Amino acid sequence: MQDDVLTIAGRAFRSRLITGTGKYDSFETMRDAVVASGCELVTVAVRRIDLEASGDDIMSFLPETVGLLPNTAGCETAVEAIRVARLARAGGLPDWVKLEVIPDGRYLLPDPVETLRAAEALVADGFTVLPYMLPDPVLASRLEDVGCATVMPLAAPIGTGRGLKLRDAIGIMIEQARVPVVIDAGLGSPSQAAEAMEMGADAVLVNTAIARAGDPVAMARAFRLAVEAGRLAYCAGVMEPGETAEPSSPVAGLVTS
Amino acid sequence: MSACTVNGREHALEPGETVARLLERLGVAGPYALVERNGEPVERFAYPRVRLEGGDSVVVARPVAGG
Numbered sequence: 015m016q017d018d019v020l021t022i023a024g025r026a027f028r029s030r031l032i033t034g035t036g037k038y039d040s041f042e043t044m045r046d047a048v049v050a051s052g053c054e055l056v057t058v059a060v061r062r063i064d065l066e067a068s069g070d071d072i073m074s075f076l077p078e079t080v081g082l083l084p085n086t087a088g089c090e091t092a093v094e095a096i097r098v099a100r101l102a103r104a105g106g107l108p109d110w111v112k113l114e115v116i117p118d119g120r121y122l123l124p125d126p127v128e129t130l131r132a133a134e135a136l137v138a139d140g141f142t143v144l145p146y147m148l149p150d151p152v153l154a155s156r157l158e159d160v161g162c163a164t165v166m167p168l169a170a171p172i173g174t175g176r177g178l179k180l181r182d183a184i185g186i187m188i189e190q191a192r193v194p195v196v197i198d199a200g201l202g203s204p205s206q207a208a209e210a211m212e213m214g215a216d217a218v219l220v221n222t223a224i225a226r227a228g229d230p231v232a233m234a235r236a237f238r239l240a241v242e243a244g245r246l247a248y249c250a251g252v253m254e255p256g257e258t259a260e261p262s263s264p265v266a267g268l269v270t271s
Numbered sequence: 272m273s274a275c276t277v278n279g280r281e282h283a284l285e286p287g288e289t290v291a292r293l294l295e296r297l298g299v300a301g302p303y304a305l306v307e308r309n310g311e312p313v314e315r316f317a318y319p320r321v322r323l324e325g326g327d328s329v330v331v332a333r334p335v336a337g338g
Contacts, residue, residue, distance in 0.1 A: 034335040034337060034338030035337060035338070036337045036338040037336070037338070038334045038336065041336075044336065057337055057338055058334040058335065058336065058337055059334070059335050059336065059337025059338075060305060060332050060333070060334060060335070061332055061335045062278045062330060062331065062332050062335055063297075063299060063304075063331050063332060063334070065277065065279065065280060065297060065331075068298070068300075071300060071301035071333065072334055072335055072336055073301050073302050073303060073334060074301070082334070084334065085337055085338070087337050087338070097307075097310075100312045101305050101306075101307050101312045101330070102305060103312070104305070104306075104312035104313060104314045104315060105303050105304060105305030105306060105312070105313075105315050105332075105333075106302065106303050106305075106315045107303055107305070107334065159286065172338070199338075207282055217338075221338035222338065223282060267281075
């Protein structure tokens with residue numbers, strides 16, 4: 015397991031937990047949780063500066079060792095997502111992008127057609143694209159074909175913490191994927207993250223479940239341990255469930271026989 | 272004096288004002304000030320060179336917390 019690294023677009027990661035930086039009560043808590051999570055990659059959004067009250071800069075709170083993954087949250091079309099990604103890269107942010115194209119405000123479900131369209135254009139423009147998507151194995155294959163570095167299916171809608179509601183479809187994706195599968199969104203507890211990793215997911219992306227926990231820093235550590243445990247279990251080979259009981263103690267030589 | 276808009280707000284331009292000078296005047300700190308001019312992203316290395324013109328529509332953005 016010492017050599018068990020996650021490789022995305024040629025870059026090696028020791029941690030299989032990616033965290034989001036949103037929804038924390040303070041940047042200080044966010045920073046401490048990021049450190050406690052052990053993650054090596056965090057998502058950030060891109061927004062217009064408020065010229066009236068610019069506030070603190072998130073960059074001064076993020077450890078320098080942590081990589082940045084700009085997202086296109088808030089974009090409803092491919093054109094908007096491409097615009098945001100290009101703006102971020104031109105200004106010096108990495109050329110990696112968590113591609114989100116979400117026209118639906120109630121369930122925040124991604125638009126597969128616009129996502130594929132944006133992914134193809136961004137890859138052609140030199141971006142490393144990590145697309146957020148519904149767990150659709152066919153769409154995953156199409157996204158791989160256009161050159162996406164990962165596929166990132168949602169477990170349940172963003173921020174709901176409902177766990178692996180779309181488990182079977184994710185299982186098919188894991189079976190068929192040619193790039194890392196990152197479970198992104200909907201995981202509410204460390205056990206759910208462990209379950210995703212035991213299934214064979216390559217990584218998970220967690221934000222709300224950590225940021226909105228009673229103690230976000232402790233929860234970040236809990237997710238770190240759960241992801242490690244789940245990965246270790248997957249690599250170790252989880253036993254096949256049986257229908258009937260099998261005694262764990264010898265059936266021969268009973269004292270009472 | 273000519274003016275452009277920055278994030279939708281009118282901004283009176285100094286003669287020869289560059290993107291770098293604009294950021295300085297706005298007091299935008301931090302390592303990542305992201306700039307778009309008339310719908311096109313401006314490359315960071317070009318901030319000291321790109322001069323703004325009257326009527327330009329400029330967007331200044333930055334990374335924020337997000338998932």
